[in-house]
Amino acid sequence: MQKSVWSIYKTFFKIGTFLLGGGYVILPLLQSEIVDKKGWANSEDIVEYFALSQSLPGIIAANISIFVGHKLLGLRGAFAAVCGVITPAFLAIVLIANILSELVTKHLVQGIFAGVGVGVVVLVLLTIKEMWGKSIVDKFTTVIFIAAMVLACLKISPVWIIIGSVICGILYRICCRKEAEK
Amino acid sequence: MIYFQLIYEYIKIGLFSFGGGYATIPFLYHLAENYDWFTTKQLSDMIAVASITPGPVGVNVATFSGFTTGGIFGALIATGALILPSFVIVAAVAKLLAKFRENKYVQGAIYALKPAGCGLLAAVAIGLFRENVSQLWAYILFGTLFLMSIKVKKDPLIYLGLSGAIGLVLGILKIL
Numbered sequence: 001m002q003k004s005v006w007s008i009y010k011t012f013f014k015i016g017t018f019l020l021g022g023g024y025v026i027l028p029l030l031q032s033e034i035v036d037k038k039g040w041a042n043s044e045d046i047v048e049y050f051a052l053s054q055s056l057p058g059i060i061a062a063n064i065s066i067f068v069g070h071k072l073l074g075l076r077g078a079f080a081a082v083c084g085v086i087t088p089a090f091l092a093i094v095l096i097a098n099i100l101s102e103l104v105t106k107h108l109v110q111g112i113f114a115g116v117g118v119g120v121v122v123l124v125l126l127t128i129k130e131m132w133g134k135s136i137v138d139k140f141t142t143v144i145f146i147a148a149m150v151l152a153c154l155k156i157s158p159v160w161i162i163i164g165s166v167i168c169g170i171l172y173r174i175c176c177r178k179e180a181e182k
Numbered sequence: 183m184i185y186f187q188l189i190y191e192y193i194k195i196g197l198f199s200f201g202g203g204y205a206t207i208p209f210l211y212h213l214a215e216n217y218d219w220f221t222t223k224q225l226s227d228m229i230a231v232a233s234i235t236p237g238p239v240g241v242n243v244a245t246f247s248g249f250t251t252g253g254i255f256g257a258l259i260a261t262g263a264l265i266l267p268s269f270v271i272v273a274a275v276a277k278l279l280a281k282f283r284e285n286k287y288v289q290g291a292i293y294a295l296k297p298a299g300c301g302l303l304a305a306v307a308i309g310l311f312r313e314n315v316s317q318l319w320a321y322i323l324f325g326t327l328f329l330m331s332i333k334v335k336k337d338p339l340i341y342l343g344l345s346g347a348i349g350l351v352l353g354i355l356k357i358l
Contacts, residue, residue, distance in 0.1 A: 016236055018339055020346070023238040024306055028338040048292055051299030056275060057197050058268030059206065061238045066269055070276035078273050082265055089237020090261055093245040094254065096235065100246070104227040107353045113234050115323070115349015117314035119341045122327040124307045126338070128300060135296030144294050148301025153309075158302055159200050162295065169294025170287050 003040065003072050005080045011038065012065055012084025019085070020116050023061035026085075028123040030068065031130055040072055047131040055162035061085060140172055184252055185259055187217070192244050192263035199240070206240035219247040234346075240264060323348055 015029045027050060034040045045068070053063035062082055069081025096103060103109050136145050148161050191213055199205040207229065214222045225243065232242040241261060248260025282288045315324050327341055 018342060019236050019238065020234060020342055022310075024303075024310075025338070025342070027303070032338050044296065047296050047299045047303075050303065051295040052275065052279075053272070054299070054302055055200070056268070056271055057200055058271070059196075059199070059238045059240045059264070062241070062265055062268050063272050066272040067276050070273055071280075075273060078269065078276070082269060086237060086241050086261060086265065089235065089241045090245050090257065092235040092237065093242050094249055094257055096231070097246055097249050100224070100231060101227050104230050107356060108350055109231070109234060109353075111349040111351070111353015112346045113230065113349065114314070114320070115345040115347070115352065116234060116342060117310070117345075118320050118323045118349075119327060119345025121307060121310045121314055121324060122331055122345075123338050123341055124303060124310060125328070126331050126335075128303050128307060131296070131300050131303070135300050141293070141297040145297040145301040145304070148298040149304040149308075150301075152302050152305030157200060161302060162298055165294040165298035166291040169290040169292070171290075172294065173286060173290025 003077070005073065005076050008069055008072055008077050008080040009084040012069070012081045013087055015065075016085040016088040019061060019089070020120075022120065023059060024124055025120055026061040026064055027127040030064065031127060034068060041068060042134075043130050044134045045071065047135050051162055051165075054158040144168060185256065188219075188248055188252065188256060188260045189263040191217075192248075192260050193267055195240070195244075196264045196267040206243070210240075210243050213247070219251045319352060 011033055015026060015033055018029055019025055027046065030041075030046050031043060035043055035046065046064075049064050049067035050060075053060050053067065056063055062085065065081040065085040066078045069078040071077070073080070136142055144165050148165060151161050152158060195206055195209045195213075199209055210225055211222060214220055214225045220228070224246075228243050228246055229239055232239040235242055241264065244260045244264040245257045249257035252259070279288070311324075315321060323345060327345065330336075331341070
Protein backbone atom coordinates (compact mmCIF):
# COMPACT_ATOMS: atom_id res chain seq x y z
CA MET A 1 0.00 0.00 0.00
CA GLN A 2 1.18 3.50 -0.87
CA LYS A 3 2.65 5.49 2.02
CA SER A 4 0.90 8.82 1.94
CA VAL A 5 0.09 11.23 4.75
CA TRP A 6 -3.52 10.18 4.42
CA SER A 7 -2.87 6.42 4.47
CA ILE A 8 -0.60 6.83 7.51
CA TYR A 9 -3.25 8.91 9.26
CA LYS A 10 -5.94 6.33 8.49
CA THR A 11 -3.82 3.40 9.68
CA PHE A 12 -2.95 5.15 12.94
CA PHE A 13 -6.55 6.23 13.39
CA LYS A 14 -7.49 2.55 13.34
CA ILE A 15 -4.71 1.73 15.81
CA GLY A 16 -5.82 4.60 18.05
CA THR A 17 -9.41 3.39 17.99
CA PHE A 18 -8.46 -0.02 19.38
CA LEU A 19 -5.91 1.29 21.83
CA LEU A 20 -7.79 0.06 24.88
CA GLY A 21 -6.55 -0.84 28.32
CA GLY A 22 -3.39 1.26 28.42
CA GLY A 23 -0.79 2.34 25.91
CA TYR A 24 1.04 -1.00 25.69
CA VAL A 25 -1.66 -2.43 23.45
CA ILE A 26 -0.14 -0.28 20.73
CA LEU A 27 2.64 -2.88 20.34
CA PRO A 28 0.47 -5.82 19.22
CA LEU A 29 -1.59 -3.39 17.13
CA LEU A 30 1.52 -2.05 15.38
CA GLN A 31 2.73 -5.60 14.85
CA SER A 32 -0.57 -6.53 13.24
CA GLU A 33 -1.31 -3.36 11.23
CA ILE A 34 2.11 -1.97 10.31
CA VAL A 35 4.28 -5.11 10.20
CA ASP A 36 1.95 -7.96 9.16
CA LYS A 37 -0.69 -6.20 7.08
CA LYS A 38 1.10 -3.22 5.53
CA GLY A 39 4.71 -4.38 5.64
CA TRP A 40 5.81 -0.82 6.42
CA ALA A 41 8.24 -1.86 9.17
CA ASN A 42 9.48 -5.04 10.87
CA SER A 43 9.34 -6.32 14.44
CA GLU A 44 12.92 -5.22 15.04
CA ASP A 45 12.03 -1.61 14.31
CA ILE A 46 9.08 -1.79 16.66
CA VAL A 47 11.04 -3.16 19.63
CA GLU A 48 13.78 -0.58 19.05
CA TYR A 49 11.24 2.27 18.97
CA PHE A 50 9.56 0.88 22.07
CA ALA A 51 12.84 0.86 24.01
CA LEU A 52 13.65 4.40 22.88
CA SER A 53 10.12 5.63 23.57
CA GLN A 54 10.35 4.46 27.15
CA SER A 55 13.45 6.52 27.74
CA LEU A 56 12.17 9.73 26.15
CA PRO A 57 9.68 12.08 27.77
CA GLY A 58 6.02 11.82 26.89
CA ILE A 59 3.38 9.20 26.37
CA ILE A 60 4.68 5.88 25.03
CA ALA A 61 1.96 5.31 22.46
CA ALA A 62 2.44 8.81 21.06
CA ASN A 63 6.24 8.46 21.02
CA ILE A 64 6.16 5.13 19.18
CA SER A 65 3.69 6.51 16.64
CA ILE A 66 5.99 9.47 15.99
CA PHE A 67 8.96 7.11 15.49
CA VAL A 68 7.08 4.85 13.09
CA GLY A 69 5.56 7.80 11.21
CA HIS A 70 8.97 9.42 10.90
CA LYS A 71 10.44 6.22 9.47
CA LEU A 72 7.66 6.04 6.91
CA LEU A 73 7.50 9.62 5.67
CA GLY A 74 9.75 11.93 7.69
CA LEU A 75 8.22 14.80 9.63
CA ARG A 76 4.98 14.71 7.69
CA GLY A 77 4.61 11.02 8.45
CA ALA A 78 5.35 11.59 12.12
CA PHE A 79 2.71 14.30 12.29
CA ALA A 80 0.13 12.17 10.47
CA ALA A 81 0.81 9.20 12.74
CA VAL A 82 0.53 11.05 16.05
CA CYS A 83 -2.60 12.92 14.92
CA GLY A 84 -4.14 9.65 13.78
CA VAL A 85 -3.45 7.85 17.02
CA ILE A 86 -4.89 10.60 19.25
CA THR A 87 -7.93 11.59 17.18
CA PRO A 88 -10.12 8.66 18.37
CA ALA A 89 -9.05 9.32 21.98
CA PHE A 90 -9.97 12.97 21.59
CA LEU A 91 -13.37 12.29 20.01
CA ALA A 92 -14.27 9.61 22.54
CA ILE A 93 -13.60 11.87 25.52
CA VAL A 94 -15.38 14.88 24.07
CA LEU A 95 -18.42 12.65 23.49
CA ILE A 96 -18.53 11.07 26.96
CA ALA A 97 -17.20 13.97 29.08
CA ASN A 98 -20.64 14.81 30.41
CA ILE A 99 -21.66 11.30 31.45
CA LEU A 100 -18.28 10.30 32.80
CA SER A 101 -19.17 9.73 36.44
CA GLU A 102 -22.24 7.68 35.54
CA LEU A 103 -20.21 5.41 33.31
CA VAL A 104 -17.82 4.44 36.06
CA THR A 105 -20.49 3.10 38.37
CA LYS A 106 -22.04 0.94 35.66
CA HIS A 107 -21.51 -2.80 36.13
CA LEU A 108 -21.26 -3.32 32.42
CA VAL A 109 -18.44 -0.85 31.92
CA GLN A 110 -16.53 -2.37 34.81
CA GLY A 111 -17.09 -5.81 33.32
CA ILE A 112 -15.67 -4.81 29.94
CA PHE A 113 -12.77 -3.12 31.71
CA ALA A 114 -11.92 -6.27 33.70
CA GLY A 115 -12.26 -8.50 30.64
CA VAL A 116 -10.11 -6.33 28.42
CA GLY A 117 -7.49 -6.21 31.18
CA VAL A 118 -7.03 -9.99 30.84
CA GLY A 119 -6.92 -9.84 27.04
CA VAL A 120 -4.23 -7.17 27.20
CA VAL A 121 -1.89 -9.46 29.17
CA VAL A 122 -2.13 -12.12 26.45
CA LEU A 123 -1.49 -9.50 23.75
CA VAL A 124 1.61 -8.18 25.50
CA LEU A 125 2.93 -11.77 25.85
CA LEU A 126 2.31 -12.32 22.15
CA THR A 127 4.28 -9.20 21.33
CA ILE A 128 7.20 -10.38 23.44
CA LYS A 129 7.16 -13.70 21.58
CA GLU A 130 7.20 -11.82 18.28
CA MET A 131 10.15 -9.65 19.29
CA TRP A 132 12.09 -12.35 21.07
CA GLY A 133 13.80 -13.97 18.08
CA LYS A 134 14.82 -10.62 16.64
CA SER A 135 16.35 -9.16 19.75
CA ILE A 136 17.67 -12.01 21.92
CA VAL A 137 20.31 -13.65 19.77
CA ASP A 138 23.26 -14.54 22.02
CA LYS A 139 24.58 -14.58 25.62
CA PHE A 140 25.06 -10.84 25.78
CA THR A 141 21.52 -10.01 24.69
CA THR A 142 20.11 -12.68 27.04
CA VAL A 143 21.90 -11.05 29.97
CA ILE A 144 20.59 -7.62 28.97
CA PHE A 145 17.07 -9.01 28.68
CA ILE A 146 17.11 -10.60 32.13
CA ALA A 147 18.77 -7.58 33.75
CA ALA A 148 16.25 -5.15 32.20
CA MET A 149 13.31 -7.30 33.27
CA VAL A 150 14.51 -7.71 36.86
CA LEU A 151 15.39 -4.02 37.27
CA ALA A 152 12.05 -2.94 35.81
CA CYS A 153 10.23 -5.29 38.21
CA LEU A 154 12.15 -3.60 41.03
CA LYS A 155 10.61 -0.30 39.86
CA ILE A 156 13.85 1.19 38.57
CA SER A 157 12.96 3.91 36.07
CA PRO A 158 13.13 2.69 32.45
CA VAL A 159 15.22 5.77 31.68
CA TRP A 160 18.14 4.35 33.68
CA ILE A 161 17.64 0.86 32.32
CA ILE A 162 17.80 2.10 28.74
CA ILE A 163 20.79 4.37 29.37
CA GLY A 164 22.57 1.48 31.12
CA SER A 165 21.88 -0.95 28.30
CA VAL A 166 23.07 1.54 25.68
CA ILE A 167 26.36 1.99 27.56
CA CYS A 168 26.77 -1.81 27.85
CA GLY A 169 26.06 -2.19 24.13
CA ILE A 170 28.66 0.38 23.15
CA LEU A 171 31.28 -1.04 25.54
CA TYR A 172 30.60 -4.56 24.32
CA ARG A 173 31.05 -3.38 20.76
CA ILE A 174 34.38 -1.71 21.58
CA CYS A 175 35.71 -4.73 23.49
CA CYS A 176 34.67 -7.17 20.76
CA ARG A 177 36.41 -5.07 18.17
CA LYS A 178 39.64 -5.14 20.17
CA GLU A 179 39.50 -8.91 20.54
CA ALA A 180 38.93 -9.29 16.83
CA GLU A 181 41.87 -7.06 16.04
CA LYS A 182 44.22 -9.13 18.22
CA MET B 183 -5.80 33.08 30.45
CA ILE B 184 -7.07 29.60 31.19
CA TYR B 185 -5.69 28.53 27.82
CA PHE B 186 -2.19 29.64 28.75
CA GLN B 187 -2.42 27.72 32.00
CA LEU B 188 -3.57 24.61 30.17
CA ILE B 189 -0.74 24.91 27.65
CA TYR B 190 1.84 25.53 30.38
CA GLU B 191 0.73 22.64 32.59
CA TYR B 192 0.36 20.08 29.81
CA ILE B 193 3.63 20.96 28.11
CA LYS B 194 5.23 20.43 31.50
CA ILE B 195 3.62 17.00 31.83
CA GLY B 196 4.62 16.09 28.27
CA LEU B 197 8.18 17.10 29.00
CA PHE B 198 8.67 15.49 32.39
CA SER B 199 6.70 12.26 32.36
CA PHE B 200 9.20 9.53 31.60
CA GLY B 201 8.70 5.83 31.34
CA GLY B 202 5.21 5.71 29.96
CA GLY B 203 2.35 3.64 31.20
CA TYR B 204 1.03 5.54 34.09
CA ALA B 205 3.90 7.98 34.51
CA THR B 206 1.60 10.92 33.84
CA ILE B 207 -0.75 10.09 36.71
CA PRO B 208 1.14 11.67 39.62
CA PHE B 209 1.35 14.89 37.60
CA LEU B 210 -2.37 14.78 36.94
CA TYR B 211 -3.16 14.39 40.65
CA HIS B 212 -0.97 17.39 41.22
CA LEU B 213 -3.14 19.34 38.75
CA ALA B 214 -6.33 18.18 40.45
CA GLU B 215 -5.04 19.51 43.75
CA ASN B 216 -3.84 22.85 42.39
CA TYR B 217 -6.50 23.87 39.89
CA ASP B 218 -10.25 23.53 39.76
CA TRP B 219 -10.11 21.89 36.33
CA PHE B 220 -11.18 18.54 37.74
CA THR B 221 -11.45 16.96 41.18
CA THR B 222 -9.40 13.98 42.34
CA LYS B 223 -12.62 11.95 42.26
CA GLN B 224 -13.18 12.92 38.63
CA LEU B 225 -9.59 12.04 37.87
CA SER B 226 -9.86 8.53 39.29
CA ASP B 227 -13.13 8.05 37.37
CA MET B 228 -11.33 9.31 34.31
CA ILE B 229 -8.46 6.85 34.75
CA ALA B 230 -10.95 3.97 35.08
CA VAL B 231 -12.87 5.08 32.00
CA ALA B 232 -9.66 5.71 30.05
CA SER B 233 -8.99 1.98 30.08
CA ILE B 234 -12.06 1.32 27.97
CA THR B 235 -11.94 4.42 25.79
CA PRO B 236 -9.55 4.54 22.88
CA GLY B 237 -6.17 6.07 23.44
CA PRO B 238 -3.59 6.50 26.18
CA VAL B 239 -4.76 7.58 29.63
CA GLY B 240 -2.65 10.76 29.58
CA VAL B 241 -4.22 11.93 26.34
CA ASN B 242 -7.70 11.13 27.62
CA VAL B 243 -7.22 13.11 30.81
CA ALA B 244 -5.71 16.07 28.95
CA THR B 245 -8.67 16.14 26.57
CA PHE B 246 -11.11 15.81 29.44
CA SER B 247 -9.69 18.59 31.58
CA GLY B 248 -9.30 20.88 28.57
CA PHE B 249 -12.87 20.19 27.60
CA THR B 250 -14.37 20.82 31.03
CA THR B 251 -12.47 24.07 31.45
CA GLY B 252 -12.40 25.50 27.93
CA GLY B 253 -14.77 23.55 25.68
CA ILE B 254 -13.62 22.00 22.41
CA PHE B 255 -10.91 24.60 21.95
CA GLY B 256 -9.61 23.95 25.45
CA ALA B 257 -9.61 20.21 24.74
CA LEU B 258 -7.62 20.75 21.55
CA ILE B 259 -4.94 22.91 23.08
CA ALA B 260 -4.53 20.75 26.20
CA THR B 261 -4.10 17.62 24.06
CA GLY B 262 -1.79 19.43 21.65
CA ALA B 263 0.33 20.81 24.48
CA LEU B 264 0.76 17.33 25.97
CA ILE B 265 1.99 15.88 22.66
CA LEU B 266 4.14 18.81 21.51
CA PRO B 267 7.31 18.09 23.55
CA SER B 268 7.19 14.42 22.51
CA PHE B 269 6.87 15.38 18.89
CA VAL B 270 9.88 17.70 18.91
CA ILE B 271 12.12 15.35 20.90
CA VAL B 272 11.15 12.09 19.24
CA ALA B 273 11.35 13.54 15.73
CA ALA B 274 14.85 14.87 16.52
CA VAL B 275 15.98 11.48 17.89
CA ALA B 276 14.47 9.67 14.89
CA LYS B 277 16.30 11.97 12.53
CA LEU B 278 19.66 11.49 14.29
CA LEU B 279 19.11 7.75 14.40
CA ALA B 280 18.44 7.60 10.67
CA LYS B 281 21.57 9.64 9.98
CA PHE B 282 23.96 7.65 12.15
CA ARG B 283 22.49 4.17 11.79
CA GLU B 284 25.64 2.84 10.10
CA ASN B 285 27.88 4.13 12.88
CA LYS B 286 29.35 1.20 14.84
CA TYR B 287 28.63 2.72 18.25
CA VAL B 288 25.03 3.43 17.32
CA GLN B 289 24.75 -0.15 16.13
CA GLY B 290 26.22 -1.35 19.41
CA ALA B 291 23.67 0.73 21.27
CA ILE B 292 20.77 -0.61 19.21
CA TYR B 293 22.06 -4.16 19.65
CA ALA B 294 21.59 -3.74 23.42
CA LEU B 295 18.44 -1.62 23.17
CA LYS B 296 16.38 -4.39 21.63
CA PRO B 297 16.76 -6.99 24.40
CA ALA B 298 16.37 -4.18 26.97
CA GLY B 299 13.07 -3.18 25.34
CA CYS B 300 11.99 -6.81 25.45
CA GLY B 301 12.94 -7.02 29.12
CA LEU B 302 10.96 -3.88 29.95
CA LEU B 303 7.99 -5.31 28.16
CA ALA B 304 8.30 -8.59 30.06
CA ALA B 305 8.20 -6.59 33.30
CA VAL B 306 5.07 -4.84 32.02
CA ALA B 307 3.49 -8.22 31.31
CA ILE B 308 4.28 -9.42 34.85
CA GLY B 309 2.82 -6.24 36.34
CA LEU B 310 -0.33 -6.41 34.20
CA PHE B 311 -0.80 -10.08 35.02
CA ARG B 312 -0.65 -9.45 38.76
CA GLU B 313 -3.00 -6.51 38.43
CA ASN B 314 -5.63 -8.04 36.16
CA VAL B 315 -5.53 -11.79 36.65
CA SER B 316 -6.45 -12.56 40.24
CA GLN B 317 -9.87 -14.23 40.21
CA LEU B 318 -10.80 -17.67 38.96
CA TRP B 319 -12.67 -16.43 35.88
CA ALA B 320 -9.67 -14.31 34.93
CA TYR B 321 -7.32 -17.31 35.17
CA ILE B 322 -9.65 -19.36 32.98
CA LEU B 323 -10.00 -16.56 30.42
CA PHE B 324 -6.27 -15.94 30.43
CA GLY B 325 -5.49 -19.65 29.94
CA THR B 326 -7.99 -19.99 27.11
CA LEU B 327 -6.79 -16.90 25.25
CA PHE B 328 -3.18 -17.92 25.77
CA LEU B 329 -3.73 -21.39 24.31
CA MET B 330 -5.65 -19.81 21.47
CA SER B 331 -2.76 -17.47 20.77
CA ILE B 332 -0.29 -20.37 20.57
CA LYS B 333 -2.47 -22.43 18.24
CA VAL B 334 -3.55 -19.65 15.90
CA LYS B 335 -2.03 -16.22 15.47
CA LYS B 336 -4.95 -13.91 14.95
CA ASP B 337 -5.60 -10.22 14.84
CA PRO B 338 -5.19 -8.58 18.28
CA LEU B 339 -8.61 -7.03 17.79
CA ILE B 340 -10.14 -10.48 18.19
CA TYR B 341 -8.54 -10.89 21.60
CA LEU B 342 -9.64 -7.45 22.73
CA GLY B 343 -13.17 -7.99 21.45
CA LEU B 344 -13.47 -11.45 22.93
CA SER B 345 -12.13 -10.55 26.36
CA GLY B 346 -14.24 -7.37 26.46
CA ALA B 347 -17.38 -9.32 25.51
CA ILE B 348 -16.76 -11.97 28.17
CA GLY B 349 -16.17 -9.22 30.74
CA LEU B 350 -19.44 -7.62 29.67
CA VAL B 351 -21.36 -10.88 30.11
CA LEU B 352 -19.81 -11.43 33.55
CA GLY B 353 -20.72 -7.84 34.39
CA ILE B 354 -24.35 -8.42 33.39
CA LEU B 355 -24.46 -11.63 35.43
CA LYS B 356 -22.89 -9.66 38.32
CA ILE B 357 -20.23 -12.30 38.80
CA LEU B 358 -17.50 -9.70 39.14
